[in-house]
Amino acid sequence: MSRNLQTNEFSNPEENNALFLKRLFIYQKERFPLLGHGLLVAAFSFSAISYSRICRGAEGFVDEKIFGVGIFTTISLFFLVRIFDEFKDAEDDARYRKELAVPRGLISLAELRNIGIVLVVLQVTLNLLFVPRMLVIYGLILTYLLLMGKEFFVSAWLKNHQFWYVTTHMFIIPLIDVYASGLDWLLAGATPPxxxxxFFAVSYMNGIVLEIGRKIRVPQKETEGVDTYTSMLGINGAVLLWLLFLVVTLALSMLASVSAGYGDEVFFVLSGLFVICVLPAVLFLRSRTEPLSKMIEYASALWTIGMYLTLGAGPMISKLLI
Incomplete structure (x- = not known):
């Protein structure tokens, strides 16, 4: 693969000159940890399929081949989102975030482009061979991803309107959710529950919770050229905004559980999870330390994983084990 070499004060010649597979391993570890992200997206996909089947009253789970194709497609789609972000943010990264993989020359944009092409070819091939009906939804996702890469052709406006930037980009999450759930209802020829x-609204809000949660920082950790919610809204404003979206997501999850016919135990689990996740934010408002700001980020991840496990994966596993 061709490389457009660039170096800066953060470059590591030994890493930059290593074989491609080693550099790719370092890249994914830093920018898209396959183990962590893979488990999260696998839970995301399993839960979407499970929730759809539970709502439809369908017995069992989808065929393992269908699930395997779905897992590969959803994980690689999120990896494509990361690649598109590298291109979209290249100029700002080169100026303000020189320690990242692309600016320091670990991997080039040309290499990432080629990886993206390979992933798309594999996605189309596997879906065509095993789940051809899913190609329509897949095509919609890829089209939206391409529009995101071009910032919907209003890049300057979106950069100056952070609210619209986040809300438009987060639609990629429920779109991938539509694909995952479609592995049940669409392939079964059924009407979507x-x-x-x-459930899709919960996925959308979870994305916003994660986005805000990872951009809450103490003043000494703010960086020039990096937009955070604390730099834009102040600590109180950012934390209260995060809490607001957490409350909205909780309400939507309750509605989703009612629609699936879940009992009171799910309400207790969701309420307990909410209390646990809120605690770091309350503590951070009282004691504004870096560890507590990181705890909000971790709480965002816990909330997201817990939400998917509670609404889809947990109930399905219980049914399969009975």
Whole structure:
């Protein structure tokens, strides 16, 4: 693969000159940890399929081949989102975030472009061979991803309107959710359950919770050229905004659980998870330390994983084990 070499004060010649596979391993470890992200997206996909089947009253789970193709497609789609972000943010990264993989020359944009092409070819091939009906939804996702890469052709405006930037880009998450759930209802030729609308809304809000949570920082950790919610809204404003979206997501998850016919135990689990995740934010408002700001980021991840496990994966596993 061709490389457009660039170096800066953060470059490591030994890493930059290593074989491609070693550099790719370092890249994924830093920018898209396959183990952590893979488990999260696998839970995301399993839960979407499970929730759809539970709402439809379908017995068992989808075929393992279908699930395997779905897992590969969803994980690689999120990896494509990361690659598109590298291109989209290249100029700002080169100026303000020189320690990242691309600016310091670990991997080039040309190499990432080629990886992206290979992934798309594999996605199309596997879907065409095993789940051809999914190609329509897949095509919609890829089209939206391409529009995101071009910032919907209003790049300057979006950069000056952070709210619209985040809300438009987060639609990629429920779109991938539509694909994952479609591995059930679409392939079964069934009408999508009404409850999926709440499940998709939960996915969308989870994305915003994660986005805000990872951009809450103490003043000494703010960086020039990096937009954070604390730099834009102040600590109180950023934390209260995060809490607001957490509350909205909780309400939507309750509606999703009602639509699936879940009992009171799910309400207790969701409420307990909410209390646990809120605690770091309350503590951070009282004691503004870096460890507590990181705890909000971890709480965002816990909230997201817990939400998917509670709404889809947990109930499905219980049914399969009975």
């Amino acid at each position: 009404v409850g999926l609308a709440f």
